[in-house]
Amino acid sequence: MMTDPLQARLELAVQRAFQELFNAEVALKQIGFQPTRPEFEGDVTMNVFPFLKLSGKAPEATATAIGEFLAREEPVVARFNVIKGFLNLVIADSYWLGFLQEAGTRDILALPSTGKKVMVEYASPNTNKPLHLGHMRNIFLGHSVSRILESAGNEVVRVQVVNDRGIHICKSMVAWQKFGNGETPQSSGLKGDKLVGKYYVEFDKELKRQVQEQEAGGKPKEQAEKEAPILLEAQEMLRKWEANFAEVRALWSTMNGWVYEGFRETFKAMNVPEFDKNYYESQTYVLGKEDVLKGLEKGVFYEKDGAVWVDNTPEGLDEKVLLRRDGTSVYMTQDIGTAIKRFEEYPGLSQLIYTVGNEQDYHFKVLFIILKKLGFPWASELHHLSYGMVDLPSGKMKSREGTVVDADDLIEEVVNEARAMGEQLSKLDDFSEKEKKDLYEMIGLAALKYYLLKVDPKKRMLFDPAASIDLQGHTGPFIQYTYARIRSLNRRVMAGVWTGSLKFPEAEIQFAWQPSTTSDQLQPLEKELLKRLHHTPSALLESADKLDPSILANHAYEIAKAYNSFYQAVPVLKEEDGRKKLFRHNLSIDVAKVLKKAMWCLGIEVPERM
């Protein structure tokens, strides 16, 4: 990894070794290091098997020769040992100590600016129902990826497309007109999105009733489903909406307004910021038509039966309609137009990432190919951040069958669990009610977010309600707890003065450890921690490259775990030797800093006490 200066150094040295020892050229990329397995002495290990042809020697002899060269020529290598074809290198403590010093003076989770501007789209809900667990995976992912990209040196623009028009919202509108008796969020006290969602369900109920009725009257099922009066009404409502009927538009605005108010509350409860820009489908759905016609002129698309098509069979895909015979758009059309519009609106934009479920993999493949065919230079910088569905122990989530996990309910549940645990431990009796409430929300949300983010986004995941509110083990609260422990140490150092400040006391505590060449100053648990910290920039970069927060999430967990082992076995403030005490405290501070920033990248806050 390029961000790992140690590895880069060693690779160069090994390259030199091959030149001087065997008169052989080796590309840096071919030289790979891996962490040394714990049962052997060493920090990093090089496998020499791939290079035996170059050296013309046996594995042990090759490894030994390189090891001797490195120990002699490269100061960071303190010593080495060889086991079979494995060259284990012990890195000088002074290197790790130097790293610690550096980590103390700057944010190692802030990579140099790339100068790139990246747009991330996520959330993109429909306005006919409340947010649920599936949205939460999407939103936490999109938000986290945005922050990771920021930390990795990019400027990020967050956007969503609000699917505010279409048959779905018309269904809610029709049902509300029929059965609503003028109900509003104010009159019933129901959250706006819940209220609109309720009428969407009402619509479905009534539809089913009518279909059954008509079936009983002798109509075939398919016909009954198409001809149900309430469905026809919804379709009529959609036509009126498109024709700009004032009353329909007014009702539409009102009901969407209720939904937005509800969404705002949920976003607040999720502790996720709003977007830099919202695109509304009611505005974007007209986009793309002209672009498609231009493509037709250029010969990128073709006409058949009066419709405009694109032929993606050369790419191994199918043909696809872009404009219907009657000249109207399909979903793809507006996505083409919206993408183009975004790059016009944001001139320096170099990348666009769509956070959308993997059931739309095919759609985005086609979209990207089309934009490439239209000749947009940025088309190769489009990414579909495709994530897997969230399953429940009972099976798939289906909104029609009422098996969805509601976002608001879930947050409430997880916060209640945090409260129950907190009160049982009763460490916080001096907290005010407000402080307790804030803390339990922070902990509950951490459990939920971490649970959803620790899994590779690409993979379908199982949502186990019990595990998601777990506060122990491989969880967000475990990392929070580690942070709080360290902050407690910090406070003691500062003579018990509790300021409530989130600032780290670097100013108060100077780094006083003098790196020296004498080896083995570091205890194994200290070194283990330093190595994990040292790997942080690489983890961040990999997370950013792969658009995968789980890499950073798991890295943070590894650090927290290593810290807790260290904390348990090695005294910090009770250490008599002042230099050691200071060193360990500095180490602790850096762990806290990294944990806090890594959690920030995941959209998770950390408490000063818990």
Next chain:
RNA sequence: GAUCCCGUAGCUCAGCUGGAUAGAGCACCUGCCUUCUAAGCAGGCGGCCGUUGGUUCGAAUCCAACCGGGAUCACCA
């Protein structure tokens, strides 16, 4: 029918750009609070890495076939 994704411990997941004896958490069992927060630590139990072949000095990792699970393939959104 075609294409794509996924099969690792009882459960949930890491590891997958090939390397040493495959790792965590949960669950279960044993210890550890008169020393810095026990939401913790130390230890134990638990694996034909879906199956079969191939490539390789070496395969959970790459390739092929098969089995099992999921998704997608509309002049729908």
